[in-house]
Amino acid sequence: xxxxxxxxxxxxxxxxxxxxxPRGTPEDAADPATQRPFRRRRLHxxxxxxxxxxxxxxxxxxxxxxxxxxDDHRPTATGTPVRVFPAVAATPRLPExxxxxxxxxxxxxxxxxxxxxxxxxxxxxxxxxVVMALGVTLSVLCTISYLSxxxxxxxxxxxxxWVARQSGYRADVHGAQLRWMDEQGSVKxxxxxxxxxxxxxxxxxxxxxxxxxxxxxxxxxxxxxVGDDELLRDLSVYDRAFGVEITENTTLDGxxx
Numbered sequence: 390x391x392x393x394x395x396x397x398x399x400x401x402x403x404x405x406x407x408x409x410x411p412r413g414t415p416e417d418a419a420d421p422a423t424q425r426p427f428r429r430r431r432l433h434x435x436x437x438x439x440x441x442x443x444x445x446x447x448x449x450x451x452x453x454x455x456x457x458x459x460d461d462h463r464p465t466a467t468g469t470p471v472r473v474f475p476a477v478a479a480t481p482r483l484p485e486x487x488x489x490x491x492x493x494x495x496x497x498x499x500x501x502x503x504x505x506x507x508x509x510x511x512x513x514x515x516x517x518x519v520v521m522a523l524g525v526t527l528s529v530l531c532t533i534s535y536l537s538x539x540x541x542x543x544x545x546x547x548x549x550x551w552v553a554r555q556s557g558y559r560a561d562v563h564g565a566q567l568r569w570m571d572e573q574g575s576v577k578x579x580x581x582x583x584x585x586x587x588x589x590x591x592x593x594x595x596x597x598x599x600x601x602x603x604x605x606x607x608x609x610x611x612x613x614x615v616g617d618d619e620l621l622r623d624l625s626v627y628d629r630a631f632g633v634e635i636t637e638n639t640t641l642d643g644x645x646x
Contacts, residue, residue, distance in 0.1 A: 499524020
């Protein structure tokens with residue numbers, strides 16, 4: 390089942406492409422610059438999308454509000470934000486991979502605990518088996534998390550580029566890099582960052598800081614005070630400027646200057 394087709398117009402080098410199928414799928418978001426088809430989903434991605442992925446809301450629409458960027462949830466080394474598109478894609482339900490969610494470490498710790506529990510006299514004998522089964526389950530979930538989060542970020546890059554193009558930005562994805570172009574044709578970078586409600590798309594401009602500093606310094610410079618001699622002008626000055634010669638025989642046709 391395929392969804393409605395969406396067309397991107399071409400103007401001033403705007404990237405073009407026709408997208409068919411439901412939104413948010415890799416097949417729907419081929420690279421518009423080269424029409425390079427997105428790679429097919431692997432088996433674990435298919436299982437993750439149906440077992441552990443949050444359903445994407447049908448009434449979703451991109452919010453164009455410029456949200457605070459430098460907060461506790463986002464790093465500060467990505468450049469100056471120009472536009473923030475919040476929640477362009479959903480994140481997996483499983484915790485983000487980290488030191489304490491390593492599948493090998495989780496399995497090793499649970500094995501050690503399950504072997505040591507039967508030596509405690511007041512615990513049932515089957516406690517070790519229960520802990521072992523729990524450890525295997527946690528290891529499988531951690532493995533799915535390690536495999537699903539990178540693919541989720543990659544899909545969010547494609548979805549974010551689609552949202553940016555629908556909002557008037559010239560954006561595309563080349564490999565693992567998301568880029569966009571400003572009005573002058575300069576290539577800028579975009580970032581997919583985990584936000585409070587999903588993956589956020591942040592379009593950044595490194596030169597924005599220097600431009601803002603220059604404008605701020607020019608605005609803060611004190612201008613010399615204007616004297617009274619510069620504020621007062623004689624009417625003859627304007628007459629000479631506009632080529633008007635007023636003599637005794639000149640009539641003004643009833644107009645008063």
